[in-house]
Amino acid sequence: MHRVIDHARRADGRLALGSAVLPRTAADIGLKVLSTSANHSMLWLGVAALLGLRSGSTRRAAIRGIAAIAGASATTNLVGKPLLPRRRPPAGLVAPHRRLTAPPASSSFPSGHAASAAAFATAVALESPVAGALVAPVAVAVAYSRVHTGVHWPSDVAVGAAIGAGAAWATRLWWPVRPVAHAAEATLAQLPALRDGAGMAVLVNPEAGDGAVSPQEWIGRHWPAAQVCYPGSGRDLVAEVDRLARRESARVLGVAGGDGTVAAVAAVAARHGMPLAVLPTGTLNHFATDLGISGTDAVADAVRHGHGCTVDLGTVRIDGQRTRWFLNTASLGGYPDMVRFREKWQRRWGKWPATAAALVRVLHESTPLELELDGRRQRVWVLFVGNGAYAPRGFAPTWRPNLDNGLLDVRYVRADARFSRLRFVAAAMLGSLKRSRIYVERACPALDVAVLGGPIALASDGEVGPRGSRFRFAAREAALRVYRPTP
Incomplete structure (x- = not known):
């Protein structure tokens, strides 16, 4: 074991020296700035904020990345550094223009910067391979910058990166990654093929989603002959849909909104025995995702050719009253x-902060x-x-x-x-x-x-x-x- 450690130290020293004798280039300043920007994971928090602007896999990637950083930081700072203290490389190892203005004084082993970089990049890649491919080079540059600026040995970076990648993979234990697969299995069905929406009655929830898709414009372009209803605030949604379904010209019901709106329209469609077309314009769109609807154009194609399937619905009767339906x-x-606390606070704080605060409140008071x-x-x-x-x-x-x-x-x-x-x-x-x-x-x-x-x-x-x-x-x-x- 002593011989193995001795060989590892010598290799570590040779790698650090090899980096230290590299000639001066314009990259020196960039690596120094990049290394400093990653202090306290501020760089990754900024990238996460950008990824979170768009719903779907990139937003999930941002959240998973932050969770992975939390696990990696706790492991390196609370376990690794106290248990395995190590001196940092000597100050004179690298040229003065490459040294950090305020070098860290904590234990060198393992590298917290490398751990956070690897944790974030790996977590992002688990949810969105495309976003992960864009983040990975930056993460590698941050990890190497710690050696280039002379504040870490190469082995510190290697072990820190391994801890970060492990922390990202560990998030799968409590938050599994949805596999990239085809739609859920269901019995295929041939439905009425509608070219321009003639015979369709569509209910639109204009308040659903983040505004990335305008249902009004989309329906006008793809289903110009459809009858469109925009329910007013405080109106009975089920009554509005039921009125649409009773029209003689209506053969198909459509809905543009999130899962709550889709569930209300699906209940009416099931009672009247009418096919349903779903435009996924909500925030999460779980039902549309399980159907394999990746975007609104896929819906237009399915309606144009009459492709569909039959699915189950859940029902619940409360105290013997009228049956309620649920999709998910x-x-x-x-x-x-x-949900009650989230709706109360989200107008003031935004949906995601309100959801987190509501979860903390419920766990404390349940x-x-x-x-x-x-x-x-x-x-x-x-x-x-x-x-x-x-x-x-x-x-x-x-x-x-x-x-x-x-x-x-x-x-x-x-x-x-x-x-x-x-x-x-x-x-x-x-x-x-x-x-x-x-x-x-x-x-x-x-x-x-x-x-x-x-x-x-x-x-x-x-x-x-x-x-x-x-x-x-x-x-x-x-x-x-x-x-x-x-x-």
Whole structure:
């Protein structure tokens, strides 16, 4: 072991000296500025802010990158440096014009700059290979700049980069990456082929999304003959859609909006037996993503050729009242409260900061639910019900492999054990929920839930619904025909 360490030190010294004797070039100033700009990960936070301007994979890449930096920084600064202290290279190793104005005084091993750079670049690449390819050269330059400016040995950088890449890959344990794949499996169906939208009634939610797509302009260009409805503020959305569906000229319903709007229109389409065309103009568009709709042009092509499929819908009856439909998920417990706080704060703070603040508030104030699940008494923190089986397993349901299996995906976190929340969080972070007794998953065609206490609110497809004490969930097979590109 001593011989191995001695050989490694000698190689380290030769590499550092090889860098130190490089001739003076214009790159010296650039590397010095780049190294300084990465202090406290400010460079990566700025890049993350730019990536977050656009929804979708780049925004997910930014969030995953920040999370990876947090893990890498904690590992290097709280574990690596205190346990394995090392002197930095001598000040005279590199020429004065390459030295940093304020060189660090902490342990040299491992390099925190290299760890953060590798963590961010790897995390971005996991979500968006294109963005990752653009970020990677900058990350490599930041890592090398630490050797070039004489504040780290090459081995410090190599180990720091390995820690950063490992921290990025570790985020997959609690936030799995959705694979780049075709649309979810579903039974194909031939639907009415509409050339210019004649026979279609479209409801547009003008407040949905970030304004990247103008539904009004798009519909006017692709479906000029369609009947278009813009519901006013405070109007009953379901009543508006139902009125559209009853028109004699309407053979197909269309909707432009997010999952909440799409769910309302899908319920009417299912009741009237009408096909549905979905324009993904919301913020997240989970249902459209599972259909394989990558953009609005794909919808136009599917409607023009009549390509579609049949999918299941989830239903829930609250206290025996009228059946409500949901496309993606429904839940009881902390999530409805989180949605309520987010809607209260997002106009003032923005959606993502409001969501984070709402999550912290709910985790701090949440209380267990006393429920009966199919007649069996259970104490839970949150109950999740998905329309169809979600993947991956574990408490991070993200996508659906198929849309017509006739089953509900039921998941909940038990609250009848000591330190259940702490144990759940630990298992989620370590990717061991499958072996945890705190977390339960099962698939079933229907589920009866009785609340042992006061009424609680239901959240479905990102919207908070009515309160109730008895909930009957069920999967409705082949309930909806919907346009989608041919897989």
